[in-house]
Amino acid sequence: MFDINPSAASPIWLQIEEGIRRMISLGALKPADPVPSVRDLARTLRVNPNTVARVYQRLTEAGVLVVRRGEGTYVADVPQQPKKSEKHEKLRDGATAYAGTALAVGAGVDEAAAELERSYDRLSRELRRKA
Amino acid sequence: MFDINPSAASPIWLQIEEGIRRMISLGALKPADPVPSVRDLARTLRVNPNTVARVYQRLTEAGVLVVRRGEGTYVADVPQQPKKSEKHEKLRDGATAYAGTALAVGAGVDEAAAELERSYDRLSRELRRKA
DNA sequence: ACTACTGTACTAGATTGATAATACAGTGTT
DNA sequence: AACACTGTATTATCAATCTAGTACAGTAGT
Incomplete structure (x- = not known):
């Protein structure tokens, strides 16, 4: 996946957001692929689930991820790149x-x-x- | 001088610290030159004087600046570069x-x-x- | 002495980021 | 129906950063 540096200048949620965007840009995550669940990713990165949840919400608003409630979160069919x-x-x-x-x-x-x-x-x- | 971005990821005190170090590296501030007073620089950068004071203290500890109490703060005769x-x-x-x-x-x-x-x-x- | 500057120190608040714990609603499997 | 997962929401707490205001000690010029 990617690493988180808790003592870095940039906040954790931003590091996670950029990490996901990187994986999509490079094809490590493809359209319609599932992303780890909020709790899974939080455990993997050793951060709080709320922090991951906030990132998923931001990326969903941005059109990068889509949520199927109760089921999971997925890379959008056409993940939006920043303007x-x-x-x-x-x-x-x-x-x-x-x-x-x-x-x-x-x-x-x-x-x-x-x-x-x-x-x-x-x-x-x-x-x-x-x- | 230099600009401060209050909404940037990196904290203001770090931006100021790097700004001063840049000016010394490039010769815009030379050994024994006075740096602006805490209150002056704070007013110029539109930040709180406490924030500037903390930076001056850090840079003094690092051997980049020297303080003549009651008089002002100056670039050290041999400003220390990071190891x-x-x-x-x-x-x-x-x-x-x-x-x-x-x-x-x-x-x-x-x-x-x-x-x-x-x-x-x-x-x-x-x-x-x-x- | 007075005034106006220096750096320094301290308290108090607001904000933000992150954590912790809990709860609720939706989905799929058994 | 029961269970184990999903995302979501809420509340509380803690630390770091920044701001605000005030005060104090040292230096220089008048």
């Missing part, structure tokens, strides 16, 4: 945060870019392994 | 977070790297302008 504007905004915000950190610790562009590629490849590989 | 291990850790964590976001919104490595360079250049330019 182009929203995608760019999140990408830009993320890039700004990372660039800010890199500059703060005295890392050059090349160093930062190299580390980015490493992380990107690692995350891709981890998820594609389960596709 | 190599700590630098790498922060860089890796930042890269992981950014790569995770990029994958979540369906952006490719190249797209993410391009956006990173843009942000890096922008931040550099903004700060070098005041050096």
Whole structure:
């Protein structure tokens, strides 16, 4: 699945939300696939079920997941990707945060870019392994 | 100076801390230079003075700033950079977070790297302008 | 001395994120 | 019908963050 870092700057619910979106983007979760139940995923990630429930609700509102009440939660037939504007905004915000950190610790562009590629490849590989 | 995003995932005090470290890394703040007073910086960034005070204390403990009580706070003569291990850790964590976001919104490595360079250049330019 | 700045300290509230425990309604299996 | 699962809802509690207001000690200029 993916890992949660409870001591990270970004809140747990966001980490879970991005984790699910990543798995869908990479095909580790395909349309109509079931996602783990709220309680299962909470146990796996060692977080509170309420936190997972909130994420599923958000992703359902966003059209990424669909709920069949009493039965389970599934990836939507056509999982919505963020709108182009929203995608760019999140990408830009993320890039700004990372660039800010890199500059703060005295890392050059090349160093930062190299580390980015490493992380990107690692995350891709981890998820594609389960596709 | 730099901007604060109150609704960002990372806490305000961290944004301020990294902002100061960036300015020193880029030479916008040089050794022995005075930094704005707690109240001044708080007013400029539109945050609470307590938040700025905590950052100054952290940076003083880290050997980045020095305090002359009753007079002001200054950049240390030899502002400490994070240790190599700590630098790498922060860089890796930042890269992981950014790569995770990029994958979540369906952006490719190249797209993410391009956006990173843009942000890096922008931040550099903004700060070098005041050096 | 007076004034106006420094950093520092403290208390008190609001908000947010996360946890914990419980309960309820819907579905499928036995 | 009984049971074991689903998602959902509610309430309470705790910690972290940020804000607000106030106060105090040190320094500099008038």
